[in-house]
Amino acid sequence: xxxxxxxxxxxxxxxxxxxxxxxxxxxxxxxxxxxxxxxxxxxxxxxxxxxxxxxxxxxxxxxxxxxxxxxxxxxxxxxxxxxxxxxxxxxxxxxxxxxxxxxxxxxxxxxxxxxxxxxxxxxxxx
Amino acid sequence: xxxxxxxxxxxxxxxxxxxxxxxxxxxxxxxxxxxxxxxxxxxxxxxxxxxxxxxxxxxxxxxxxxxxxxxxxxxxxxxxxxxxxxxxxxxxxxxxxxxxxxxxxxxxxxxxxxxxxxxxxxxxxx
DNA sequence: CATCCATATTCCGCCTCTGGAATATACCGC
DNA sequence: GCGGTATATTCCAGAGGCGGAATATGGATG
Numbered sequence: 001x002x003x004x005x006x007x008x009x010x011x012x013x014x015x016x017x018x019x020x021x022x023x024x025x026x027x028x029x030x031x032x033x034x035x036x037x038x039x040x041x042x043x044x045x046x047x048x049x050x051x052x053x054x055x056x057x058x059x060x061x062x063x064x065x066x067x068x069x070x071x072x073x074x075x076x077x078x079x080x081x082x083x084x085x086x087x088x089x090x091x092x093x094x095x096x097x098x099x100x101x102x103x104x105x106x107x108x109x110x111x112x113x114x115x116x117x118x119x120x121x122x123x124x125x126x
Numbered sequence: 127x128x129x130x131x132x133x134x135x136x137x138x139x140x141x142x143x144x145x146x147x148x149x150x151x152x153x154x155x156x157x158x159x160x161x162x163x164x165x166x167x168x169x170x171x172x173x174x175x176x177x178x179x180x181x182x183x184x185x186x187x188x189x190x191x192x193x194x195x196x197x198x199x200x201x202x203x204x205x206x207x208x209x210x211x212x213x214x215x216x217x218x219x220x221x222x223x224x225x226x227x228x229x230x231x232x233x234x235x236x237x238x239x240x241x242x243x244x245x246x247x248x249x250x251x252x
Numbered sequence: 253c254a255t256c257c258a259t260a261t262t263c264c265g266c267c268t269c270t271g272g273a274a275t276a277t278a279c280c281g282c
Numbered sequence: 283g284c285g286g287t288a289t290a291t292t293c294c295a296g297a298g299g300c301g302g303a304a305t306a307t308g309g310a311t312g
Contacts, residue, residue: 003213004139011133012300029259041302044260049299063258063309076213083209087129087202138270155289168271170290175269189279189288 001054003076009053013093014038014046016084019069020094021101022056023081026068035100127180127200135179139219140164140172142210145195146220147227148182149207152194161226 009015017036021027027035033043047067050056055077058065073081088094135141143162147153153161159169173193176182181203184191199207214220 003217004137004142007133007137007142008299011130011137013130014300016130016133030257039302040259041261041304042300044258045300048260060309065259075216079209079212083205086205090201091129140270156287165272166289167273167291170288171271174290186279191289 001074001077005053006055006074006077006080009050009055010080010084012046014042015050016088017093017097018043018046018050018067019055019081019084020088021097022067022069023085024098024101026066028061028064028066030064031104032067035097035104127203129202131179132181132200132203132206135176135181136206136210138172140168141176142214143219143223144169144172144176144193145181145207145210146214147223148193148195149211150224150227152192154187154190154192156190157230158193161223161230 010019014036018032021032021035029040029043029047032047033040036043047056047058051058051067054070055073056067057070058067060066069081070077088098136145140162144158147158147161155166155169155173158173159166162169173182173184177184177193180196181199182193183196184193186192195207196203214224
């Protein structure tokens, strides 16, 4: 994977938000959609973009698709994701996303949402 | 300056090569052009892009324009430039560029090139 | 099989980036 | 002022990203 392609993946806010969440662990599409508050097609397309370029992978789990970072990232990818995590601390949107993720995980049991079962129960980190 | 805009600046190979050189110190356009081996218009346009987005600055020096990184980069920019320097070590193109830069600086005095005087003599770091 | 749910894909219009050729600008030395 | 050198800008065509609406896929369930 080429350095330029990594940056091409990083130069869209939606994709940055997705990655910022996925570095914390795998998530299904519906949760990502809920966390970002973006329409399904948008989330799905950007996830497809990231997958096509080798930054994330999918696995099937019942009715859902669980996205997670590639298992063996390049040195360059690892470095840039670390950098992103660092920079994200300074930005409201990313902080809000992480907060929402925390809340989602806290509500893991006794969850009332209509979407897939909680990540805590069904989605152990790969 | 926004994180996304930083990545937009980084997602072109020519710009990455320029930045990889400029983190080592200021350079005039003709030297950059010579180091990259790219046509003038291409180098100039990408430098303009980087300037417009606040990653680099220019100053005039006799007949030449000396480009250098912004004096007070954002935390995010600093982090990403450091990351780029790190990642560039793994890539042939960037290594070759740095090698050529070293050679250029070594030839500073007694230089035979047709272009501007050596960076060592005329271009102290800002 | 019919249906529902989660997700992906296609289609379309808009906009931006990119590279190159040609041209313009701006300074220099004579 | 003139010619020359260094650099920027404009004009053009091709390529691709982006968002949204509509549609398709595919597993699960009754």
